[in-house]
Amino acid sequence: MTETAGFWLPVVWALLAATAIFLYICLDGFDLGIGILFLKEKDHDHRNLMVNTVAPVWDGNETWMIFGGAALYGVFPVAYGTILPALYLPILFMLLALILRGVSFEFRFKSESPMSQFFWDSSFCGGSIVAAFMQGVILGTLVQGIKVENNVFVGSSFDWLSPFALFCGLAVVIGYALLGATWLLWRCEGELHDTMRRISYVMGGLMLVMIALVSIWTPMLHTTYMQHWLDMPQFALVAPVPVAVVVLAAALFLGLRNPRSHLLPFIATLGLFFLCFSGLGINVWPYIVPPTITIWQASSPPESQTFLLVGTMFLLPLILSYTAYSYYVFRGKMSAGHHYH
Amino acid sequence: MFGLSALFLARFQFAFTVGFHIVFPAFSIGLAAYLAVLEGLWLKTGRNAYLDLFKYWLKVFSVVFGMGVVSGLVMSYEFGTNWSAFSQKAGPILGPMLAYEVMTAFFLEAGFLGVMMFGLNRVGKGLHFAATCMVSIGTLISMSWILSSNSWMQTPRGYRIDEATGRFLPVDWWQIVFNPSFPYRIVHMGLAAFLCVAFIVAGVAGWHLLKARREGRQASEQVRLMFSMAMWMAAIVSPIQVLAGDTQGLNTLEYQPAKIAALEGDWESESRAPEILFGIPDMENETTHYKIAIPYMGSLILTHSLNGKVPGLKDFPKEDRAYSPLLFFSFRIMVALGMLMVLVGLWSLYLRWKGKLYDTPLLHRIALFMSPAGFLALLCGWITTEVGRQPFTVYGLLRTSDSVSPIALPNIATSMIAFIIVYFIVFTGGITILLRTFAEEPHPGEHGPAEDQPQRAAGTTQVSHQPPSSPTAGAGMAE
Numbered sequence: 005m006t007e008t009a010g011f012w013l014p015v016v017w018a019l020l021a022a023t024a025i026f027l028y029i030c031l032d033g034f035d036l037g038i039g040i041l042f043l044k045e046k047d048h049d050h051r052n053l054m055v056n057t058v059a060p061v062w063d064g065n066e067t068w069m070i071f072g073g074a075a076l077y078g079v080f081p082v083a084y085g086t087i088l089p090a091l092y093l094p095i096l097f098m099l100l101a102l103i104l105r106g107v108s109f110e111f112r113f114k115s116e117s118p119m120s121q122f123f124w125d126s127s128f129c130g131g132s133i134v135a136a137f138m139q140g141v142i143l144g145t146l147v148q149g150i151k152v153e154n155n156v157f158v159g160s161s162f163d164w165l166s167p168f169a170l171f172c173g174l175a176v177v178i179g180y181a182l183l184g185a186t187w188l189l190w191r192c193e194g195e196l197h198d199t200m201r202r203i204s205y206v207m208g209g210l211m212l213v214m215i216a217l218v219s220i221w222t223p224m225l226h227t228t229y230m231q232h233w234l235d236m237p238q239f240a241l242v243a244p245v246p247v248a249v250v251v252l253a254a255a256l257f258l259g260l261r262n263p264r265s266h267l268l269p270f271i272a273t274l275g276l277f278f279l280c281f282s283g284l285g286i287n288v289w290p291y292i293v294p295p296t297i298t299i300w301q302a303s304s305p306p307e308s309q310t311f312l313l314v315g316t317m318f319l320l321p322l323i324l325s326y327t328a329y330s331y332y333v334f335r336g337k338m339s340a341g342h343h344y345h
Numbered sequence: 346m347f348g349l350s351a352l353f354l355a356r357f358q359f360a361f362t363v364g365f366h367i368v369f370p371a372f373s374i375g376l377a378a379y380l381a382v383l384e385g386l387w388l389k390t391g392r393n394a395y396l397d398l399f400k401y402w403l404k405v406f407s408v409v410f411g412m413g414v415v416s417g418l419v420m421s422y423e424f425g426t427n428w429s430a431f432s433q434k435a436g437p438i439l440g441p442m443l444a445y446e447v448m449t450a451f452f453l454e455a456g457f458l459g460v461m462m463f464g465l466n467r468v469g470k471g472l473h474f475a476a477t478c479m480v481s482i483g484t485l486i487s488m489s490w491i492l493s494s495n496s497w498m499q500t501p502r503g504y505r506i507d508e509a510t511g512r513f514l515p516v517d518w519w520q521i522v523f524n525p526s527f528p529y530r531i532v533h534m535g536l537a538a539f540l541c542v543a544f545i546v547a548g549v550a551g552w553h554l555l556k557a558r559r560e561g562r563q564a565s566e567q568v569r570l571m572f573s574m575a576m577w578m579a580a581i582v583s584p585i586q587v588l589a590g591d592t593q594g595l596n597t598l599e600y601q602p603a604k605i606a607a608l609e610g611d612w613e614s615e616s617r618a619p620e621i622l623f624g625i626p627d628m629e630n631e632t633t634h635y636k637i638a639i640p641y642m643g644s645l646i647l648t649h650s651l652n653g654k655v656p657g658l659k660d661f662p663k664e665d666r667a668y669s670p671l672l673f674f675s676f677r678i679m680v681a682l683g684m685l686m687v688l689v690g691l692w693s694l695y696l697r698w699k700g701k702l703y704d705t706p707l708l709h710r711i712a713l714f715m716s717p718a719g720f721l722a723l724l725c726g727w728i729t730t731e732v733g734r735q736p737f738t739v740y741g742l743l744r745t746s747d748s749v750s751p752i753a754l755p756n757i758a759t760s761m762i763a764f765i766i767v768y769f770i771v772f773t774g775g776i777t778i779l780l781r782t783f784a785e786e787p788h789p790g791e792h793g794p795a796e797d798q799p800q801r802a803a804g805t806t807q808v809s810h811q812p813p814s815s816p817t818a819g820a821g822m823a824e
Binding site for chain 1: 454760
């Protein structure tokens with residue numbers, strides 16, 4: 005009994021943690037994307053409009069990241085205690101960027117002088133870019149592997165300064181920008197809608213290039229990653245992924261071409277994110293700290309995992325439903341004159 | 346490097362980031378409850394001044410809550426980056442509690458915050474009030490979990506230690522969550538959060554009462570109403586808080602006598618101990634200099650008996666003692682501020698009885714002066730309880746020096762400097778905005794975020810306030 009619990013609990017938790025991280029990437033992805041798009045969109049009223057599409061929900065979006073940290077701490081403490089010291093500096097930069105960006109939400113609306121307006125707009129944009137970039141770097145470094153001996157990180161503080169990790173950083177910035185642009189395309193109308201449609205074309209193209217390059221690069225990092233693509237039955241799992249990417253890419257561009265299509269590009273982008281994320285997950289499986297610590301080795305005792313799982317079973321659906329309710333309350337198009345339709 | 350160790354910097358960083366952070370949750374806990382009360386009273390009485398105050402303080406809440414979220418985000422990762430040894434050992438117990446805090450509280454707060462802030466016209470009064478209550482309940486649940494975790498570190502129960510890994514493994518979750526110091530801590534902290542906000546509200550009201558007096562007019566109904574509410578809180582809650590603090594002291598004496606000895610500056614264990622009012626504890630020479638003491642009072646306060654035995658620091662090995670000079674003063678500042686709050690509360694009762702609550706500028710000036718008193722007392726209290734737990738992270742079981750990550754000194758020094766710079770910017774920005782909000786007098790027909798859509802404008806660009814659109818109109822979404 006304990007044997008099977010010891011096997012299945014970490015598997016269930018790995019799936020739950022992956023779900024939470026994926027939800028975070030989707031939800032905070034488009035609001036970080038809005039910050040990144042400040043680079044292209046300078047108009048003050050448009051910027052207000054962009055921020056207003058997420059003003060009621062961004063706190064909740066960011067909470068998924070806190071949940072990720074807390075769940076990792078409770079369920080996989082060994083992973084928490086090795087990944088975080090290994091990624092000390094990227095995590096630090098990400099947190100600082102998220103702080104600056106987070107307070108800018110409120111501060112930019114409440115600042116009175118053009119100077120402070122400019123300052124908080126810049127910190128919103130810069131913070132979003134740095135946070136997105138560091139999230140990519142963190143993901144890249146993790147996939148690339150972390151040097152661990154006896155459950156203690158033994159690598160250097162700058163292992164994350166590798167071409168692969170930095171490339172992943174860039175990929176995430178582009179991905180979030182696309183997510184943000186397609187979100188705004190859906191939620192806004194008029195001039196801003198048209199601008200976002202144009203930006204989505206460019207970002208969509210770049211995103212596909214990034215996906216292709218990361219997909220080729222990742223299996224070359226470790227032989228275990230390569231094995232997934234060579235051995236049955238793993239191959240059966242991964243083979244449909246590239247095909248699905250092509251289908252969703254087609255959907256994205258068809259949606260962008262059709263002026264009556266507003267929601268499809270956003271949905272297609274979410275689909276692409278899901279494929280990239282699950283593709284990486286399949287590569288890394290069953291390691292939580294590649295290439296040495298598996299989810300079972302990183303786990304807290306079954307007593308802790310069970311205690312948390314019981315509540316999660318009730319709470320997660322509850323959280324998802326009231327989050328959905330909040331999105332439902334603030335649904336519809338935003339426009340300068342009419343606020344919401 | 347300059348005699349600084351990574352351990353010292355990790356501790357300093359934790360103190361700095363958690364000290365910065367705790368102010369905002371405390372503010373949010375108190376303010377969310379106040380907002381729920383204001384909205385409830387508005388719905389019950391229909392008196393518009395309550396709604397005006399609700400909208401006024403909601404603007405403050407949006408700033409405070411955001412700062413709490415982002416500074417709390419740092420905390421949830423700092424355990425791993427700087428205290429990975431602690432996280433790996435105590436993670437099986439504290440990790441699930443933090444995860445429950447996020448699931449039962451953070452999501453609840455964040456999920457209903459949007460509706461509370463911007464949804465009054467979208468969901469109707471009843472649902473909106475429900476959202477406000479959810480946010481408030483969320484802050485209270487959050488406080489319960491985090492205080493339970495903290496209390497477990499002070500008075501660990503319900504665990505066993507795995508011999509192979511040195512990890513704390515859960516045995517009885519009930520004992521873990523409801524550990525001996527938790528009930529006392531939650532009452533003390535909850536009341537503290539309410540007092541923090543009561544004195545901020547009183548300070549803002551005091552400022553506007555004084556301003557109105559200077560301008561030779563009567564302060565608005567809203568200002569008087571909030572001053573009156575804040576003074577009721579001061580008069581009722583401050584004395585209760587003194588009792589709560591006293592019982593927590595008794596609890597600490599039972600479970601953490603070394604902490605009591607350190608904060609009292611007592612070196613010898615004795616019966617009929619005096620209470621040292623002032624002195625400078627000296628850890629090297631094991632004595633307290635320049636003592637001014639009241640005979641018997643120490644025993645009386647700590648044990649409620651003249652003959653009670655009070656612990657001394659010499660009862661404990663040198664390496665197990667907390668740093669008394671800091672505790673001695675942080676504790677006394679907290680107590681002194683608490684006493685001042687009681688006096689303000691009592692005086693306000695007297696003035697209210699005499700009908701002079703709004704006509705006594707001295708009280709208003711004192712209220713203004715004391716507006717940060719709640720937060721100062723709160724920080725001093727936390728310094729007392731956290732530094733008093735030293736040199737352990739899990740009291741008596743896991744030393745702080747065995748809890749720290751194997752991090753390089755340059756890394757932690759870099760992060761320390763970066764945190765100081767960023768927090769300075771954020772704090773300055775936040776305080777500026779709050780002070781600017783406070784400088785405006787709450788008035789009838791207060792515009793608040795609750796009334797607006799999230800459509801807000803910055804600076805001089807005033808957004809035209811369109812009538813709210815009907816919820817059904819939103820159905821016409823594309824695709």
